[in-house]
Amino acid sequence: GESVGLHLPTLSVQEGDNSIINCAYSNSASDYFIWYKQESGKGPQFIIDIRSNMDKRQGQRVTVLLNKTVKHLSLQIAATQPGDSAVYFCAENAGSYIPTFGRGTSLIVHP
Amino acid sequence: EAGVAQSPRYKIIEKRQSVAFWCNPISGHATLYWYQQILGQGPKLLIQFQNNGVVDDSQLPKDRFSAERLKGVDSTLKIQPAKLEDSAVYLCASSLVASGNGGEQFFGPGTRLTVL
Numbered sequence: 731g732e733s734v735g736l737h738l739p740t741l742s743v744q745e746g747d748n749s750i751i752n753c754a755y756s757n758s759a760s761d762y763f764i765w766y767k768q769e770s771g772k773g774p775q776f777i778i779d780i781r782s783n784m785d786k787r788q789g790q791r792v793t794v795l796l797n798k799t800v801k802h803l804s805l806q807i808a809a810t811q812p813g814d815s816a817v818y819f820c821a822e823n824a825g826s827y828i829p830t831f832g833r834g835t836s837l838i839v840h841p
Numbered sequence: 842e843a844g845v846a847q848s849p850r851y852k853i854i855e856k857r858q859s860v861a862f863w864c865n866p867i868s869g870h871a872t873l874y875w876y877q878q879i880l881g882q883g884p885k886l887l888i889q890f891q892n893n894g895v896v897d898d899s900q901l902p903k904d905r906f907s908a909e910r911l912k913g914v915d916s917t918l919k920i921q922p923a924k925l926e927d928s929a930v931y932l933c934a935s936s937l938v939a940s941g942n943g944g945e946q947f948f949g950p951g952t953r954l955t956v957l
Contacts, residue, residue: 764946773845773932773948774884819883829946831883 742838749807751835753820756801760822764829765794765805769816777805777818807837815839843867845949847933853955859921862952866914866935872896872944875908875918876932878951884932890916891939920954928956 743749755763761782766774778789780796780803787794793806807814817836821829846865854860866873871892876884887906889896893913901908905924910916920927930951936944 771950773934773951774946775948776945779945821883829886831885833881834883 739833740836740838742840743810745810745812745839745841747810749805749810749814749837749839751805751807751818751837753803753805753832754801755803755820755822755832757822757824757830758801760824762823763794763796763803764821764823765792766819766821766831767814767816768819768834774819810837810839812839812841845933845935845947847931847949847952849952850950851953851955853957854923855957856925857922859919860923860954861917861919862931862933862954864916864918864933864949866916866933867947870935870937870947871913872936872939873910873916874934874936874946875916876934878930878932880929887918889939896939923954923956925956928954930954 764779765777767777768774778792778794780787780794782798785796791808794803796803803820805818815838817834819831819834821831823829845867848863852860873890875887877887878884887901888898888908890910893910906920908918918931930953932948932951934946934948936946938944
């Protein structure tokens with residue numbers, strides 16, 4: 731079946747480095763993608779979104795890149811801080827407005 | 842602005858018992874979602890409400906799960922009877938408009954259910 735998945739379950743980085751979290755999707759009908767951050771004991775928190783008519787979108791310290799050719803999107807976090815430690819999920823919507831979440835990547839930031 | 846409220850935060854029950862979760866969305870948010878998040882996985886949508894109507898409940902196990910949003914505001918999710926595999930965090934989220942229309946979802950802290 732079609733699904734959203736992540737390449738790396740855990741990513742460890744040093745404070746100040748840039749982080750890149752990847753997500754692969756297989757539903758070619760997906761037209762809206764969202765990245766969420768989930769800290770322990772909390773619900774997911776919206777970080778940034780992108781529509782399929784865009785390749786790149788930037789926020790504060792975060793950038794999402796969408797490659798529709800290979801059905802891949804990534805989240806780049808600049809100057810990673812300890813407070814960025816969390817599990818990151820990508821989610822896709824494919825017209826039915828039902829978001830499908832991937833498995834998640836755990837980002838660990840070492841001081 | 843107050844966030845999405847959920848209660849209880851934790852619940853431990855034995856299998857075959859019943860349990861109910863409550864969610865109060867952000868004021869004015871028309872769309873409400875219930876998700877199930879099993880440990881180590883991403884949230885899975887169970888049901889989506891638009892005001893007090895169900896938009897989609899295709900992933901809700903209707904033989905044991907039920908949900909309602911009678912007045913288009915608060916919502917309850919019930920499991921009766923519970924099974925061991927229902928152990929998970931149940932997340933409620935709300936958005937001003939449906940997510941696919943660009944409506945940002947705001948999540949509550951969740952209710953952690955343990956079924957023994």
